[in-house]
Amino acid sequence: MAFPEPKPRAPELPQKRVKTLDCGQGAVRAVRFNVDGNYCLTCGSDKTLKLWNPLRGTLLRTYSGHGYEVLDAASSFDNSSLCSGGGDKAVVLWDVASGQVVRKFRGHAGKVNTVQFNEEATVILSGSIDSSIRCWDCRSRRPEPVQKLDEAKDSVSSVKVSDHEVLAGSVDGRVRRYDLRMGQLFSDYVGSPVTCACFSRDGQCTLVSSLDSTLRLLDKDTGEMLGEYTGHKNKEYKLDCCLSERDTHVVSCSEDGKVFFWDLVEGALALALPVGSGVVQSLAYHPTEPCLLAAIAGSIQCWREEGYEAEGGTG
16 A cells, blocks of 8 residues: 655745844845855945855855946856856956956946856856846857847846746846747736846746836746736835745845745735835845845845754854
8 A cells, every 4th residue: 555645844934034144245235045055145335245154144255356336146056156247337257265256247338237147157147237138158268248138128137047048127128038949039028117037946937026016927938927916015126036945935025124925826915024124125035945035235134934943043
């Protein structure tokens, strides 16, 4: 007789603040987990990029080399490299261990809002206020990008990469998906300036946030709207959104000091975390655990599930 499969655990949400880190780098413009969720990056208005162990609250390294505030960063699949972009129009490739600048790519005509590595970390994709996405070859000495995607009619606010796709959100109110295998471009019109667009973890859907204080879940292939999520405030800032580690909940920053969670299927508001007063500028969600990082003013907060016990007490 076969035993029944154990029932999967109900998804837990991060409801307990376990750490607050004062980053000491001016306003934190973005917070990003590395690929396995053990470390995080913070982008500062003081031109620095910092690498942390967020659960221990330890600063591991500071990266200095940008000429203006850092707006986004990402780490490579093997944790050996970082890329960042910022107000100085530059895209920077860093060596994690030494803290040195490996390459500085110039070519954007305005600030760089968003950066991502491809899966092999051989190419950096950058999206800019100049309405273009540029693809930079990390191994080449050539100063110009290997490709330029300039279909957007206004600032590119968000770029995400899967193994064969590029998902881009723009202030022109459209989400564009470039299928690199097929050489095709798919475009969905949202109507309000897009602040963030991302893939669901299963790759079937795209989540889009826009300046009408609404998040929309779209079927990636058909563009059909599967869900709409409201209650947060997003009227003027570029704020992050994402899905929880098991695609059960939609997560968004808000301009009223909270992080909002909605049930993906039901669309109902499940939780509003009181992070602080002011704008929650950025968030990062752990790839495998119910763990959230939220950036507000000059600090980041780490939130975990109710039953979580931190090593060596809480901070």
